Structure formats: structure tokens, C-alpha cells
Amino acid sequence: MLSVRPAHAFNAPFGSSCGPMEIYLPIAEMPVNILFMIGLGAAVGFLSGMFGVGGGFILTPFLMFLGIPPPVAVATQSTQVVASSVSGALTHLRNGTVDFKMGGILLIGGFCGSIAGIALFNALKAAGQIDLFIALSYVIFLGSIGGLMFWESLGALRHGESKVGASNRGPGAHTWIHFLPLKMRFHRSKLYISVIPPIVLGFLIGLLSVVMGVGGGFISVPAMIYLLRMPTSVVVGTSLFQITFIAAFTTMLHAVTNHTVDAVLAILLIFGGVIGVQFGVRFGARLRSEVLRLALAGLVLFICARLGVDLILPPSDPFSVVSETAE
Amino acid sequence: MRIGALLLLILMSASSARAEELAAGLSRDDIKISSSFTGTDLVLFGAIESEGAAIGTVADRDVVVVVRGPNAPVTVRRKERLGPIWINRDQRQFVGVPSFYFVASTKPLQDIGDRATLDRYHLGLAHLDFNPPPGTVMPPADYRAAILRQKARGELYSEQPNGVQFISGSLFRTTIALPSNLPSGTYDVNVYLFRKREIVTAFSTPLRIGKTxxxxxxxxxxxxxxxxxxxxxxxxxxxxxxxxxxxxxxxx
Structure with a gap:
């Protein structure tokens, strides 16, 4: 699709030619080293297993640093999210820790969010602003999450032990959410709440999924615990259940409207990720969680800074040239 | 071996010429790009056959070889500072931009032909015709310069002022460097013979670039x-x- 692109700074592992261990990515339209890409998938899978996070928010910026066009990085990342969330969701299905009714309500919002997201995505693409928008979304997202985690884990380290849920109001306490209409009973979560907050939450996750290629667990898990007040036991399973479908839907939207899903890249990343997660989980079990969170916060802030600097520094060439394929 | 056979073919075809004619052949005219394609060099051989073989006129003849890929519309965007960040502000479109352009000549183009001739036949990077889509205004010159600069950086545009060499009085050759990111399509290879700053004759042959x-x-x-x-x-x-x-x- 794009024949000429501005040069990216971080292309050290890539030559201009295809060597024996190189493979040409058909959609990203660039050669990459097979072992390097599997290694990247494994490294992010390792982090993901160690910290218990999705990993998409780390992998997508790395793909962009490597010179993969941001729309391809995001779309391919949602394919990778499908694989990792299916794996997690199946485990929770076996353990019976999924609230299907809540998951369904979240999905209604999620599908609407994805459709709104793809409309926004394509409008920005046509206006030539999508690369900037993706980078800005990441800077804001990573900056706030990294900052919060850094602050929280520093505090936890200083006070010796972590305190979970500082403002625990208990299950009987009422918040503004209980005054909203359209209430519904969720047996599995032992809740009787309005469907508006889960639909809005699902919408937000769908939007994030399309624009950033992430699963959104970073937002949905805390929101389900503190806002919806779901029991912690069903939160992760329900979140994984709904994100499986959102990520699949998002992949389809990107594939159909933009042809930006790179199947070869996805396979390499998924393969590496599957292996990496196994080691990450075992390694993470041996470390103190505060230390882990501080390390993750550091990494997230580093990626955020790297993306931010690229936006602020004057570009080497203020012009970018995009040719349509002549075929 | 292959080049030798090609030469023979050119000599044979050129020998049947009447006044002054050009013939040329490529070392390959059908290139399949696979994932292991790292770019290749293409050799073009050509011959000038003139009746009467006036030796004295060898000095004032020049050859220009142009390889042009399929045209495509191009969008050029310009980043400007908005607050702390750099953002794409202005975007302009061009049509008829060749996806690949190579020109080689026996001496610098301005010494070979007049500006009007070079413009008419689009000979040289300065004489390419990039136009905005019908009904829109011509973008500033630096937008056009950006296309030339970035295409040249990707080795898709090049100009070789001394790229065509005469092997003998009537035989010439040039080497065309094809980069790894070569766009596919049917290319036009045109060879022009100049005499006294005018085009005397021309020769055209297709070059097919396919991906596999x-x-x-x-x-x-x-x-x-x-x-x-x-x-x-x-x-x-x-x-x-x-x-x-x-x-x-x-x-x-």
C-alpha cells in the first residue's frame, strides 16, 4: 500500500535485504529477522506472564519503533490479543469464573465502541493524522498508567507491605452508580445494577481496542472492581471473556476496512508470546510483587518517554510522501 | 554468454537499418521479485546504425536512456509545529508521479538538449511532470522537491549524467540499478538519440516487474x-x- 515511508530511527536489526533468517512481512511490506520477531514476542510474553498483564501496550510501541507502520502494528496487535485472551479465558471457563451476563452487556457496549473506533480511525487516516493519534494515545495511556503504578509501588515498597483497596466501602455501600436507571440482576456477580456503566465501560474498551490494539485489561479490571463492584474472583475471567470477542471483532474491522492485519507478523509474535508467558509466570512467582510493579512502571514510563520524544523533536524531514500502488 | 548473444542480436537487427536507427536490448526484460530479492543490476546494450557511416559526426551524438515505472497518485504531507508536538498540517496531491524513474546519458542533460525538448520528453528529474489533480492549484515547489528527495533516498529515482558509455563508434551500454523495494508493473524503457540538441530517433521496449x-x-x-x-x-x-x-x- 505505502511504497515510500519516512525513515525510522530504530532499524538496527533490519537490513535492507532479506537474508537466510529473514522473512518479508506481506502487509507491513518490510523484511524482518524471524528469530528477532519471535524473541520480541517471547520477551513481551515473558513480561506479560510475570506481571499478569496483556502486553499489547508494550508490544505495539516496540513494533512502531522498529518501523512497522502504526496502523499495521495496531491491527496485528489485536490479532495477538485474540490468542492471549483465548488462552486465559479458557482457563477461567474451566474454573467457572466468568459472569456471562455481565460479559454480554460489556460486549454490547464493546461492539458499538469498536464500530465508533474504526470510523474515527479511518477518518484520521484519511486526514493523515492516524500515526500521530496512535502515538499520542499511547503517550497519554502509558504516561498515566506508568505514573500511577510507579507512585503506588514506591509507596508500597516504602511501607513494607501493600495495602489493597484503600477506600474499601464494603458491598452494601451505595455510590452514584446505584441511582442510574435500567437495572439488571447479575447472579454470578451478586449485583443488581444499571446496565449503563457496563455498556459505557465496554464502549471505552472497544474504542481502545481499535485505536491502540490493546485488550484494555488495565482499565476494565480496576473499573469492574472499584466502579461496578464485581467480586474479584470473576473480574479477570469476565474481562478476558469479553476482550476475546472484542479483539476478534476489531481484527475483522481492521482487516476488512484497511487490510492492515499482517498474518505473518502475528504468527511470529504469537509463537514467541506463547513460549515467553510460560517462563514469565514461573519467574514472576519468585519475585516480590512491589518490585515487579516498580520494574513494569519503569518500562512503561521509558516507552512513553521514547514515544513522546519522537513527537517533540523536529523531524529530519518535515515532508512525508505516500504513494498509492500503481497496479 | 547471455549478453554476448544479445549483442549479436542487436547488431543483426541494426544492420537492416536505413537512415539512422536505434536498437537496444536488456539483459533481462522480465523480473520476478521474490522475498529474497535484494535488488539487481540490469544491463542495457544498444547500437546506432547510420547509413554512410559518417565518422566525423560521432562527436555530436548523444544517447539518453530512460526507465520509467507505472504512474501513481502521491500525497505529500508537511509537518508543522503545533504547541510542543510536530503534526501533519498541509497535505497536497500529485497525479502522474512515476513509481520508478532512472535516466542515464552520455553527458549532462542540459548539454544534450534544450529545455523545451527535455520538458516534452520528461528527460531528467527536473523535467518530470508532477501535476495536481485536475481542478486544484499547483502546490509550492518544495512539495515537488520532497517527492524527488524521498524517492531518491529510496533509490527509486536516479539520474546518471555519465551513465551511458560508448563501447565502440556505434555500440553503447548502461547499467540500471534496480533497488529491493522496486514497485511492480510494466515499465517503459526508452532510448533517445540526440544530434545537434535534437532528437533524431528513439527506441522503446517494455520491462516487466512482477512480484512472486x-x-x-x-x-x-x-x-x-x-x-x-x-x-x-x-x-x-x-x-x-x-x-x-x-x-x-x-x-x-
């Missing part, structure tokens, strides 16, 4: 059958997740 291999097939599949491609990608990812969860369960 699994990557090509996947690219076309993603573009032609996006629903099936997307569904397969999702199913593949789901399958990978399922298998990994099976392995994970056994390990626990």
Missing part, C-alpha cells in the same frame, strides 16, 4: 478477500490460544 512468492499471495489475499483473510487470522489466533492453554493446563 507466498508474501505476494498473502498481500493479494488480504486485499481481495478481506473477510476470509480476517476470519482466518482470528481463527488462527484463537487456535494458538487454545493450544497454549492446553499446554499450560498440563504444566500446572
Amino acid at each position: 512468492g507466498v508474501e505476494r499471495w498473502l498481500f493479494k489475499f488480504a486485499a481481495d478477500e478481506p473477510w476470509i483473510y480476517g476470519l482466518l487470522a482470528v481463527m488462527l489466533a484463537g487456535l494458538a490460544g487454545w493450544i497454549s492453554s492446553l499446554i499450560f493446563r498440563q504444566r500446572q
Whole structure:
């Protein structure tokens, strides 16, 4: 699709030619080293297993640093999210820790969010602003999450032990959410709440999924615990259940409207990720969680800074040239 | 061996010429780009056959070789500072921009022909005709310069002022460097013979650049059958997740 692109700074592992261990990515339209890409998938899978996070928010910026066009990085990342969330969701299905009714309500919002997201995505693409928008979304997202985690884990380290849920109001306490209409009973979560907050939450996750290629667990898990007040036991399973479908839907939207899903890249990343997660989980079990969170916060802030600097520094060439394929 | 046969062919075809004619051949005229394609050098051989063989006029003849890829519309965007960040502000479109352009000549183009002639035949990077789509205004000159600069950086545009060499009085050759990111399509190879700053005769031959291999097939599949491609990608990812969860369960 794009024949000429501005040069990216971080292309050290890539030559201009295809060597024996190189493979040409058909959609990203660039050669990459097979072992390097599997290694990247494994490294992010390792982090993901160690910290218990999705990993998409780390992998997508790395793909962009490597010179993969941001729309391809995001779309391919949602394919990778499908694989990792299916794996997690199946485990929770076996353990019976999924609230299907809540998951369904979240999905209604999620599908609407994805459709709104793809409309926004394509409008920005046509206006030539999508690369900037993706980078800005990441800077804001990573900056706030990294900052919060850094602050929280520093505090936890200083006070010796972590305190979970500082403002625990208990299950009987009422918040503004209980005054909203359209209430519904969720047996599995032992809740009787309005469907508006889960639909809005699902919408937000769908939007994030399309624009950033992430699963959104970073937002949905805390929101389900503190806002919806779901029991912690069903939160992760329900979140994984709904994100499986959102990520699949998002992949389809990107594939159909933009042809930006790179199947070869996805396979390499998924393969590496599957292996990496196994080691990450075992390694993470041996470390103190505060230390882990501080390390993750550091990494997230580093990626955020790297993306931010690229936006602020004057570009080497203020012009970018995009040719349509002549075929 | 191959080049030798080619030379023979050119000499034979040129020998049947009447007044003054050009003939040329490429070392390859059909290139298939696979994933292992790292670019290649193409050799063009040509011959001038003139009746009467006036030796005295050898000095004032010049040859220009142009290889031009298919035209494509191009969008140029300009980043400007907005607060702390750099953002694409202005965007302009051009049509008829060649995806590949190579020109080689026996001496610098301005010494070979007049500006009007070079403009008419689009000889030289300065004489390419980039135009905005019909009904829109001409963008400032630096937008056009940006296309030339970035295409040259990608080795898609090049100008070789001394790229054509005469091997003998009537035989000439040039080497065309094709980069790894070569766009596919049918290219036009044109050879022009100049005498006293005027084009005397020309010769044209096609060059086919096609892509091949699994990557090509996947690219076309993603573009032609996006629903099936997307569904397969999702199913593949789901399958990978399922298998990994099976392995994970056994390990626990």
C-alpha cells in the first residue's frame, strides 16, 4: 500500500535485504529477522506472564519503533490479543469464573465502541493524522498508567507491605452508580445494577481496542472492581471473556476496512508470546510483587518517554510522501 | 554468454537499418521479485546504425536512456509545529508521479538538449511532470522537491549524467540499478538519440516487474478477500490460544 515511508530511527536489526533468517512481512511490506520477531514476542510474553498483564501496550510501541507502520502494528496487535485472551479465558471457563451476563452487556457496549473506533480511525487516516493519534494515545495511556503504578509501588515498597483497596466501602455501600436507571440482576456477580456503566465501560474498551490494539485489561479490571463492584474472583475471567470477542471483532474491522492485519507478523509474535508467558509466570512467582510493579512502571514510563520524544523533536524531514500502488 | 548473444542480436537487427536507427536490448526484460530479492543490476546494450557511416559526426551524438515505472497518485504531507508536538498540517496531491524513474546519458542533460525538448520528453528529474489533480492549484515547489528527495533516498529515482558509455563508434551500454523495494508493473524503457540538441530517433521496449512468492499471495489475499483473510487470522489466533492453554493446563 505505502511504497515510500519516512525513515525510522530504530532499524538496527533490519537490513535492507532479506537474508537466510529473514522473512518479508506481506502487509507491513518490510523484511524482518524471524528469530528477532519471535524473541520480541517471547520477551513481551515473558513480561506479560510475570506481571499478569496483556502486553499489547508494550508490544505495539516496540513494533512502531522498529518501523512497522502504526496502523499495521495496531491491527496485528489485536490479532495477538485474540490468542492471549483465548488462552486465559479458557482457563477461567474451566474454573467457572466468568459472569456471562455481565460479559454480554460489556460486549454490547464493546461492539458499538469498536464500530465508533474504526470510523474515527479511518477518518484520521484519511486526514493523515492516524500515526500521530496512535502515538499520542499511547503517550497519554502509558504516561498515566506508568505514573500511577510507579507512585503506588514506591509507596508500597516504602511501607513494607501493600495495602489493597484503600477506600474499601464494603458491598452494601451505595455510590452514584446505584441511582442510574435500567437495572439488571447479575447472579454470578451478586449485583443488581444499571446496565449503563457496563455498556459505557465496554464502549471505552472497544474504542481502545481499535485505536491502540490493546485488550484494555488495565482499565476494565480496576473499573469492574472499584466502579461496578464485581467480586474479584470473576473480574479477570469476565474481562478476558469479553476482550476475546472484542479483539476478534476489531481484527475483522481492521482487516476488512484497511487490510492492515499482517498474518505473518502475528504468527511470529504469537509463537514467541506463547513460549515467553510460560517462563514469565514461573519467574514472576519468585519475585516480590512491589518490585515487579516498580520494574513494569519503569518500562512503561521509558516507552512513553521514547514515544513522546519522537513527537517533540523536529523531524529530519518535515515532508512525508505516500504513494498509492500503481497496479 | 547471455549478453554476448544479445549483442549479436542487436547488431543483426541494426544492420537492416536505413537512415539512422536505434536498437537496444536488456539483459533481462522480465523480473520476478521474490522475498529474497535484494535488488539487481540490469544491463542495457544498444547500437546506432547510420547509413554512410559518417565518422566525423560521432562527436555530436548523444544517447539518453530512460526507465520509467507505472504512474501513481502521491500525497505529500508537511509537518508543522503545533504547541510542543510536530503534526501533519498541509497535505497536497500529485497525479502522474512515476513509481520508478532512472535516466542515464552520455553527458549532462542540459548539454544534450534544450529545455523545451527535455520538458516534452520528461528527460531528467527536473523535467518530470508532477501535476495536481485536475481542478486544484499547483502546490509550492518544495512539495515537488520532497517527492524527488524521498524517492531518491529510496533509490527509486536516479539520474546518471555519465551513465551511458560508448563501447565502440556505434555500440553503447548502461547499467540500471534496480533497488529491493522496486514497485511492480510494466515499465517503459526508452532510448533517445540526440544530434545537434535534437532528437533524431528513439527506441522503446517494455520491462516487466512482477512480484512472486507466498508474501505476494498473502498481500493479494488480504486485499481481495478481506473477510476470509480476517476470519482466518482470528481463527488462527484463537487456535494458538487454545493450544497454549492446553499446554499450560498440563504444566500446572
